[in-house]
């Protein structure tokens with residue numbers, strides 16, 4: 221393991237560029253002759269469009285083009301759609317309506333795109349938008365998830381109960397049988413708030429059409445360039461994939477929300493073709509929360525069955541998952557089934573049944589956002605265990621210890637069908653208890669009390685399904701001078717991929733990161749990619765790179781054998797501080813990988829049966845998920861007069877298998893906890909129940925965590941490498957978020973429990989805490 225190999229805390233190579241103003245973010249792109257686009261959005265949550273008159277707007281200064289839903293129909297554009305079927309609770313086919321890209325006849329949420337106005341300048345496009353004359357007939361709307369599930373107001377007349385489909389997992393009969401023999405049953409309802417990613421750079425897109433090649437280029441900050449190209453080609457424009465290029469430069473945060481195909485992508489492309497010039501759209505900060513997908517927004521009724529000693533016998537969960545007004549693609553259903561698998565957590569629960577109802581409402585669609593269903597699942601099981609402990613008089617930690625799956629029971633197939641392969645859940649918890657000085661908490665609580673403060677401590681043992689099946693791609697291209705370019709199918713959005721993958725390359729081939737060029741995000745340069753989501757890049761992309769490097773070694777051995785006049789079988793490849801080298805075993809005859817690469821490009825130097833050049837590709841497709849896990853402990857102090865809260869201690873024990881970059885991993889856990897903390901304590905998308913207006917449209921109303929909200933975090937790895945990939949790595953990018961929600965809220969409730977507060981929903985703002993204390997005192 222050299223300075224840059226796997227396991228080294230290498231500082232990010234890309235930071236020099238990104239932190240010195242030399243990044244190439246979406247909005248840094250400007251093309252010669254580009255026109256500017258503005259999207260007119262619905263001001264109503266639910267309304268019929270009785271009249272849409274563009275006449276005046278079309279004559280406004282600078283206006284080049286205005287597109288409406290009718291133009292998309294005329295251009296025969298397709299919609300994304302869901303490529304699988306599900307059933308409604310009565311067994312009838314799933315109800316799903318995809319958005320076309322611009323509204324047609326009716327708008328169903330505030331912010332729904334109605335028209336794209338293209339003008340010489342953005343100001344002219346905005347001015348023209350104000351001249352579009354629309355008669356709306358407003359209709360009753362429903363935005364609250366539980367309200368929508370009651371079906372009193374329908375989002376779609378042909379789906380009066382608003383239930384798109386029901387997704388079930390586990391075994392209902394077995395769960396019912398477990399509940400029938402239980403000594404105790406604990407039931408609770410948990411509301412998981414709606415949140416929005418709020419990345420540093422709001423989305424954007426530039427559409428280009430090349431009339432010579434009859435080919436589109438889309439510049440967009442997307443997480444999956446190749447899948448966006450495929451979706452645009454096969455589902456929207458219905459043209460060969462080879463006639464679209466997607467280029468994603470530096471992505472200013474994605475978090476799942478920049479997942480793939482948004483309506484604006486097809487709109488700028490169509491507009492560019494019609495105008496024969498590039499068309500640029502930039503989402504504004506205040507527009508983003510209306511334009512983008514939101515996340516979470518579940519109501520879960522959960523029941524835990526226990527025997528008299530506190531052993532878990534069964535779990536039943538019914539979840540209402542708000543999917544929004546449209547089900548435009550499978551993304552809008554992912555969070556609903558992402559919720560299911562890890563509901564049993566790290567615990568031995570022999571029987572479980574879960575039903576997730578996908579509920580439609582007059583809201584933005586929901587889609588994967590850091591954790592995509594797993595934070596919700598972990599929140600439910602970890603809060604339920606705390607509530608069971610309080611209700612039945614068990615100690616929270618002992619109740620967990622009694623039910624944690626011990627390492628010797630792994631691998632195990634859980635009652636919800638997941639195959640956990642490895643980990644040491646009791647050791648994670650034990651280490652977290654020690655590191656957080658759990659035993660000393662009572663004393664700290666007394667000290668806080670003496671200062672007039674309430675103190676609480678919370679624990680959670682998260683597990684998540686990450687880096688699941690699906691391919692990823694890597695290519696190592698040597699140059700005639702012996703250095704190389706690395707091309708990856710994963711797309712970086714801030715995770716530090718350049719550094720991570722150069723570390724894997726250095727570990728395998730000993731290449732100096734300084735002379736390796738890194739390329740991702742361009743479908744014309746990188747042959748294939750699935751992209752970055754589900755904490756999959758290190759595991760699957762890193763393994764694809766591992767495979768490509770193995771091919772380089774194999775070919776390099778044949779070249780070296782020829783040059784060193786030895787048999788192939790006698791050549792060894794090793795990496796040391798001087799880099800990678802091929803040597804004849806037992807001798808000092810050796811050639812560096814650079815010399816071998818150079819020779820591969822020199823005519824006449826290779827054996828006749830070897831192709832010249834040294835460029836190898838690798839793909840990897842894991843057979844199953846990895847299961848990152850760990851333990852979070854959070855300690856809070858609350859001011860009983862104001863409800864103001866401070867996180868005074870935060871401990872994370874993580875098992876992400878082999879750690880490629882401990883520094884990068886800590887950064888990921890910090891960021892993940894920050895996003896979990898945001899949801900637990902302050903962030904929430906709020907709609908007005910009557911009008912359906914989004915009341916949290918700016919940072920004045922949507923509270924984001926800031927540096928001073930973040931606690932100091934103690935993070936320690938307890939790695940148990942998995943055998944499911946050659947690196948032994950498990951996904952890490954979402955782990956922090958998954959553990960943070962329950963650990964924080966459990967701590968808040970622990971602090972308030974002595975006052976008689978039994979429940980509190982996220983976000984635990986000081987106002988909510990204050991109200992809960994007041995309610996309990998009354």
Ligand code: MCN
Nearest residue numbers: 474475590714754755756757758880881884949951952953
């Ligand atoms: N890592 C490691 N060892 C491992 C796993 C990961 O050292 N065994 C470190 C590496 O530094 C690696 C990083 O953690 O580059 C993240 O790796 P991985 O878990 O493979 O996650 P991905 O790269 O696939 O990123 C996806 C994940 C997800 S799903 C969301 S959402 C998210 C996240 O990463 N969005 C992010 N982290 C983000 N961080 C930033 N800055 N911006 C986002 O949009």
